[in-house]
Amino acid sequence: MAYRIHVNGVARSVEAPADMPVLWVLRDLMDLTGTKFGCGVAQCGACTVLLDGEPIRSCVTPIGSVGAGKITTIEAIDKNPVGAKVQAAWLDIDVVQCGYCQSGQVLAATALLTANKHPTDADIDEAMSGNICRCGTYPRIRAAIHKAAGS
Amino acid sequence: MVATTSPSRRTFLTASLAAGGGLLVGFQVLPKPARAAAAASTAFSPNAFVRIGADGKVTVVLPKTEMGQGVYTAIPMMLAEELEVDLATVTIEIPPGEPGRFGKLGQETGGSTSVRETWEPVRNAGAAARMMLIAAAAQKWGVAVESCSAQAGQVVHGTSGRKAAYGTLVAAAALLPVPAKPQLKDAATYRLIGKPTRRLDASAKVNGSAVYGIDVKMPGLKIATLAASPVPGGKLRAVNEAAALAVPGVRQVVRLPDAVAVVADHTWAAKQGLAAADPQWDDGANANLNQAGIVAELLAASQREGAEAGKQGDVETAMRGAARKVEAVYEQPYLAHATMEPTNCTVHVRADSCEVWLGSQVPDTAKGAAAKAAGLPPEKVTIHNFLMGGGFGRRLEVDMVERAIAIGKSVNGPVKVIWSREEDIQHDLFRPYYVDRIAAGLDPAGQPVAWTHRIAGSSIMARLYPKYYKGVDADAVESAVTTPYRLPNNLVQFVRQESPVTTSWWRGVGPLRSVFVVESFIDELAAAAKADPVAYRLGLAQDDRAKAVLSLAAEKAGWAQPPKPGRSRGVSLLHAWDTYMAQVMEIEIDPDGLPVVRRVTVALDCGQVINPDGVRAQVEGGVIFGISGALHGEITFANGRVEQSNFHDYRVLRMSEAPQIETHIIQSTAAPGGMGEPPTAGAGPALANAVFAATGVRVRKLPIAKALKVKA
Ligand code: FES
Ligand code: FES
Numbered sequence: 127m128a129y130r131i132h133v134n135g136v137a138r139s140v141e142a143p144a145d146m147p148v149l150w151v152l153r154d155l156m157d158l159t160g161t162k163f164g165c166g167v168a169q170c171g172a173c174t175v176l177l178d179g180e181p182i183r184s185c186v187t188p189i190g191s192v193g194a195g196k197i198t199t200i201e202a203i204d205k206n207p208v209g210a211k212v213q214a215a216w217l218d219i220d221v222v223q224c225g226y227c228q229s230g231q232v233l234a235a236t237a238l239l240t241a242n243k244h245p246t247d248a249d250i251d252e253a254m255s256g257n258i259c260r261c262g263t264y265p266r267i268r269a270a271i272h273k274a275a276g277s
Numbered sequence: 278m279v280a281t282t283s284p285s286r287r288t289f290l291t292a293s294l295a296a297g298g299g300l301l302v303g304f305q306v307l308p309k310p311a312r313a314a315a316a317a318s319t320a321f322s323p324n325a326f327v328r329i330g331a332d333g334k335v336t337v338v339l340p341k342t343e344m345g346q347g348v349y350t351a352i353p354m355m356l357a358e359e360l361e362v363d364l365a366t367v368t369i370e371i372p373p374g375e376p377g378r379f380g381k382l383g384q385e386t387g388g389s390t391s392v393r394e395t396w397e398p399v400r401n402a403g404a405a406a407r408m409m410l411i412a413a414a415a416q417k418w419g420v421a422v423e424s425c426s427a428q429a430g431q432v433v434h435g436t437s438g439r440k441a442a443y444g445t446l447v448a449a450a451a452l453l454p455v456p457a458k459p460q461l462k463d464a465a466t467y468r469l470i471g472k473p474t475r476r477l478d479a480s481a482k483v484n485g486s487a488v489y490g491i492d493v494k495m496p497g498l499k500i501a502t503l504a505a506s507p508v509p510g511g512k513l514r515a516v517n518e519a520a521a522l523a524v525p526g527v528r529q530v531v532r533l534p535d536a537v538a539v540v541a542d543h544t545w546a547a548k549q550g551l552a553a554a555d556p557q558w559d560d561g562a563n564a565n566l567n568q569a570g571i572v573a574e575l576l577a578a579s580q581r582e583g584a585e586a587g588k589q590g591d592v593e594t595a596m597r598g599a600a601r602k603v604e605a606v607y608e609q610p611y612l613a614h615a616t617m618e619p620t621n622c623t624v625h626v627r628a629d630s631c632e633v634w635l636g637s638q639v640p641d642t643a644k645g646a647a648a649k650a651a652g653l654p655p656e657k658v659t660i661h662n663f664l665m666g667g668g669f670g671r672r673l674e675v676d677m678v679e680r681a682i683a684i685g686k687s688v689n690g691p692v693k694v695i696w697s698r699e700e701d702i703q704h705d706l707f708r709p710y711y712v713d714r715i716a717a718g719l720d721p722a723g724q725p726v727a728w729t730h731r732i733a734g735s736s737i738m739a740r741l742y743p744k745y746y747k748g749v750d751a752d753a754v755e756s757a758v759t760t761p762y763r764l765p766n767n768l769v770q771f772v773r774q775e776s777p778v779t780t781s782w783w784r785g786v787g788p789l790r791s792v793f794v795v796e797s798f799i800d801e802l803a804a805a806a807k808a809d810p811v812a813y814r815l816g817l818a819q820d821d822r823a824k825a826v827l828s829l830a831a832e833k834a835g836w837a838q839p840p841k842p843g844r845s846r847g848v849s850l851l852h853a854w855d856t857y858m859a860q861v862m863e864i865e866i867d868p869d870g871l872p873v874v875r876r877v878t879v880a881l882d883c884g885q886v887i888n889p890d891g892v893r894a895q896v897e898g899g900v901i902f903g904i905s906g907a908l909h910g911e912i913t914f915a916n917g918r919v920e921q922s923n924f925h926d927y928r929v930l931r932m933s934e935a936p937q938i939e940t941h942i943i944q945s946t947a948a949p950g951g952m953g954e955p956p957t958a959g960a961g962p963a964l965a966n967a968v969f970a971a972t973g974v975r976v977r978k979l980p981i982a983k984a985l986k987v988k989a
Contacts, residue, residue, distance in 0.1 A: 142545075143525060143526075143545070143546075145545075146543075146545040147545060150543055150544045150545040153492075153544070154500065154542075154543035154544055154545070155543060157494060158485075159485075159488070159491075159492035159494070160484070160485020160486065161485070162491075162617075162618070162666070163491065163544075163619065163695070164617055164618075164619070164698065165698040165923055165924055166548075166697060166698055166923075167698070167923055167925075169698075169923055169924040169925055170617070170924055172617060199485065200483075200484065200485035201484070201485045201486075203484075204484065213483045213484065216479070216483045217475070217479050217480065217483060220475050220476055220479060220890060220894070221479075221483075222345075222476065222478070222479050222482040222483060223345035223346070223347070223894060223898055224343075224344055224345030224616075224617065224618070224664070224665060224666050224667045224668075225345070225478065225479075225481075225482030225483075225487050225664070225666070226489060226616075226617040226618045226666025226667060227617050227666075228482050228483055229485050232483055250932065251932055251933035252933075254932040255931040255932045255933045256931075257932070258617070258924060258929055258931060259617070260615060260616060260617040260667050260669075260902070260929060261345045261617070261667060261898045261902075262897060262898035262899070262900070262901025262902050262905075262930065262935070263894075263897070263898060264901065264930070264931075264932045264935030265897050265935060265936075265937065265938055266894070266897065267932065268932070268935070
């Protein structure tokens with residue numbers, strides 16, 4: 127199937143089976159490898175991207191379901207003012223370790239802060255618990271979200 | 278003064294002009310012929326830590342690999358410190374895997390050795406380069422070397438104030454003799470070492486540009502995914518190749534004796550193709566391998582006399598004379614690594630050469646393994662190494678390289694082999710299942726007068742280094758033979774008991790297991806003596822650094838005051854990897870009975886700290902990793918198969934379960950200790966001891982959630 131999808135502000139044509147998850151469309155067909163594969167079954171959040179501003183697990187989102195929705199990946203999140211703030215806070219707190227989960231974390235945090243300007247710790251738990259960080263950067267992710275909220 | 282190296286020394290420096298006209302300096306320990314070859318070379322030689330271009334650009338060639346632990350920052354800090362350059366101007370290069378590339382210093386990155394092993398050679402490499410640049414400037418200006426100094430990438434002449442940028446000096450410096458004993462800076466003058474420094478790899482990791490092994494791209498790249506026999510030792514019996522090839526995008530099905538791979542244009546087609554291939558297996562001899570059987574064998578093994586790993590005094594007499602005896606058996610399960618980046622390896626096998634792309638903790642070992650698998654001489658193999666999405670010991674193994682090459686041999690062109698998460702977990706090389714049988718004889722005051730500790734499990738050392746294995750797994754018994762405590766009359770034994778399950782290193786390695794047992798058991802002894810767990814440990818601890826971290830952790834955690842209602846505390850102390858660490862863990866028990874860690878107070882003395890913020894990050898991440906393992910981690914076998922498959926049944930901590938963690942670092946100028954593993958090793962026992970304080974239940978069989986019968 128030929129699809130015309132909006133990724134990072136650009137309309138792009140891609141040939142893919144309808145059931146192909148957005149994760150693989152991004153990584154294998156569009157060379158956008160900032161979005162990561164972690165589990166493939168919506169358990170870890172490594173593949174999180176924004177679809178019309180909402181965080182989705184791209185590993186279980188078929189390309190055929192995206193339609194005219196606008197996808198934002200880590201490669202363009204700096205164009206989103208909230209995303210840029212999140213990235214700055216991440217650097218300021220020095221959140222990352224191996225970094226592999228962090229694209230997903232940054233996007234999930236951007237979605238959280240877009241919906242909720244001053245999240246409580248409970249809000250952070252709720253919004254971020256779908257994103258596993260095997261390196262255990264959770265305390266810093268929490269601190270960075272608070273920091274971004276205050277900036 | 279600059280002195281020349283004596284040719285008889287095994288440790289020496291080489292300097293040469295790099296291909297781009299830069300100065301290249303590195304410490305090496307090479308046999309004489311290799312040294313002669315290196316010295317004769319004026320082209321870019323990979324045997325080096327630093328390269329300085331004629332444009333002044335400083336490139337640090339990273340001798341250890343970055344998997345999150347922060348060497349990408351700590352090693353350049355050490356080098357920039359001695360070289361007197363601004364850290365922000367340094368470029369970092371991840372070199373290919375190559376035995377001998379850094380002389381005696383291997384590229385192997387494990388055992389919390391990254392800083393410990395590079396501390397001397399990397400600073401020496403930086404200092405030698407600095408001295409040669411200074412000497413070159415002094416020669417050019419006709420002034421005494423002593424009147425010149427280096428700062429911020431230039432040499433400065435003291436009295437005249439003349440300056441020369443490093444780039445303008447490299448050609449002259451490369452012709453100078455290399456200092457045999459580089460003059461290292463006085464610690465009091467450090468600008469970088471010991472100062473909190475932001476990670477150099479952070480930007481790339483928050484904007485998606487960091488490249489991991491799984492991200493490599495090249496023209497003509499195909500993607501493969503695989504299924505290996507679910508039972509160890511099983512064989513591939515049948516594959517529906519036609520169905521696999523009918524999936525659009527599937528190019529090829531590769532059959533191996535014990536696995537099948539489907540090669541496709543993209544990952545999705547490969548995955549669909551593999552499902553369609555519906556592989557059938559001959560389970561073989563291990564079809565009935567079951568957890569209960571594996572554990573029964575280990576328990577039986579723990580009843581046998583083992584090989585002596587450590588002995589002091591007369592244990593039998595002391596045990597007989599003891600006022601009372603306390604005994605316990607501890608069990609710790611198989612664990613998967615579950616690195617966030619699933620196992621993967623990209624290869625291009627040609628008739629006469631082979632290239633490999635992956636993130637490896639052992640890029641040098643990978644080269645030999647790849648050569649063997651490809652049937653090529655090592656010099657025909659190139660290992661391109663990348664950032665790792667977690668290592669934790671998983672990437673100390675090269676099974677993925679061997680597997681990818683076995684597949685790649687049948688593929689015309691480059692192929693990236695990606696393990697699904699399920700394959701990654703089920704075909705991991707697991708932390709061994711261990712049974713520890715431990716006993717102590719106490720005097721009337723409750724102090725240990727006799728101590729026996731027998732460890733039964735598979736031996737990783739025997740599998741990897743059979744030549745050196747003499748009945749005791751030196752890693753497994755670490756932190757059992759030497760503990761922080763005065764234990765007169767003690768005996769530690771190791772009993773090797775293998776099963777068909779292959780086992781390997783897991784973050785914390787031997788001490789992870791030893792410290793869990795020793796620190797849980799010391800807590801049992803404190804309870805038997807009706808003593809406070811911190812006071813009891815302080816009374817037994819035998820060195821001041823151990824006592825200092827324990828006292829500090831207790832003080833900062835407010836140990837002297839009772840915890841808030843609903844909270845309970847546990848403590849652990851360890852000395853391993855040249856680091857001392859105490860943890861106080863404060864927990865609550867949630868309505869389901871699950872312990873939730875709220876606050877962790879860690880005090881440590883790891884000798885000279887390179888990057889205090891990096892140390893804190895390792896504490897936070899390591900503690901959380903340790904809690905995940907102790908609370909939930911368990912791999913089990915039924916009918917020859919691993920029962921867990923993904924993060925829903927191999928649970929790791931999530932944001933909502935993550936505690937607040939405070940790190941208190943004791944300043945020290947002792948040689949650096951390791952920091953990648955101590956926090957993980959100390960976390961499990963602190964948690965189990967807190968669970969005992971909260972519930973009265975002594976968890977002797979991990980994982981804790983299962984021992985407490987918490988509903989999954
Ligand atoms: S890869 Fe999508 S949630 Fe894990
Ligand atoms: S930083 Fe490694 S998994 Fe999150």
